[in-house]
Amino acid sequence: MKAYDLIVIGGGLVGGAIAWGAARQGASVALLDEGDVAYRAARGNFGLVWVQSKGAGMPPYAHWSRRSSEVWPQLAAALLQATELDVALRQPGGLHFCLNDAELEARAEMIQRMHNESGGSGTRMVGRAEMKAMVPAIGDGVVGASYCPIDGHANPLKLLRALHAALLKLGGAYLPGRTVDAIAGGEGGGFTLQAGAERFACAKLVIAAGLGSRKLAPMVGLDMPVTPLRGQIIVTERMRPFLDYATHVVRQTDEGSVLLGDSQEDVGFDNGTTVPVMQDIAARNLVMFPGLKDANIVRVWGALRVMTPDGYPIYEQSRTHPGAFAATCHSGVTLAGAHALELAPAILAGALPSGFDVFSSRRFHVQAA
Ligand SMILES: Cc1cc2nc3c(=O)[nH]c(=O)nc-3n(C[C@H](O)[C@H](O)[C@H](O)COP(=O)(O)OP(=O)(O)OC[C@H]3O[C@@H](n4cnc5c(N)ncnc54)[C@H](O)[C@@H]3O)c2cc1C
16 A cells, blocks of 8 residues: 555546645645546636636635735646646736626625635726727627636646646556546555555645546535536637637637637536537627637537535635645635645644635534534
8 A cells, every 4th residue: 555645536627736735845746636437627617817806795706716826826837847848927917807787896896805805916996998999899889898817717627637747757646447436545644545455644634526526525524515517618720829818708828729718617516518618608798809700619518617506616624634624615726826825734733824724614504403
């Protein structure tokens, strides 16, 4: 039975970032992943490093998202140095477009409320003229936007690949095709994991298995009541650069293709695509960028977000099994910087960062209590 300082269950963006971040601290780390049969948000997402609307109603989440955006350049640089993989991070700021006055007013109210709750991320409303100057290709149907200077985007597939590669470079083990079926507290502390016929031992454990976390968490006294929320994404052929900014529904990659998306559908574990939702996505985006009308669509997909009941992350150390941690969120790209550079060292040191009590799943039990 192989033994490690830390085992992370789940090789998506959350688990990958924590595993690499811990290996950088000198720990022996194994990253166990179910493999290609699993639901994997990390392989189907939109690639935003998005801060402006994160943490409305929960200031610590707003601060954590901002912190992650701040350290993201360090993450990208470290991965480039370790693996020669450029994750295509760009942080020119992000725009949330509004298509009518009611949307604009609601957005302005939300940005003001967030400012009052958690201080500024520098987000401000921009009117039609300023927005047109920032994005000349914008359609006449867009009346204004909110703009956050610390929003950005990256290539999420390259990020996932780079995290795995960087872990391997540090001597860590990335072990796909290992579905963890059982976890037991070992003698004298630590844990034993069963994955098929194989067993693994570790001093510390992180459950970051996305939608698979729900089943694993109770084995070590944790609660991760996550559910799927589908998003569908359309990808066009490569186009001349027309949009540097990150936006909530359309993003032009460093390679020129355009991603359109942001549907939110409660359809259980169905990660397929549907024509009506694709039509809605395309129609809304044509109002924003009429120039897309002649673009060829080259790919579409559906993927499942990993949602907690209130949409905020869960970070928690087990009270009954100290050394076992839960980590899940629905913004694994945005939070990759903070997960790798701040959360992972804290977990290795045996405690979550201070102030993280608010992220405990105990918040879902208040009513019952
Ligand atoms: C359509 C869409 C758009 C999104 N857009 C953005 C965005 O723009 N910005 C952003 O920050 N985030 C975005 N996200 C969210 C982001 O993709 C996720 O937060 C991120 O992928 C992290 O997910 P994860 O690692 O928790 O889970 P996953 O990526 O789902 O990974 C979980 C992993 O756990 C493994 N696993 C499960 N059970 C077991 C088991 N028993 N044993 C071993 N391994 C197991 C699986 O193999 C899987 O690889 C989006 C998601 C979707 C679906």
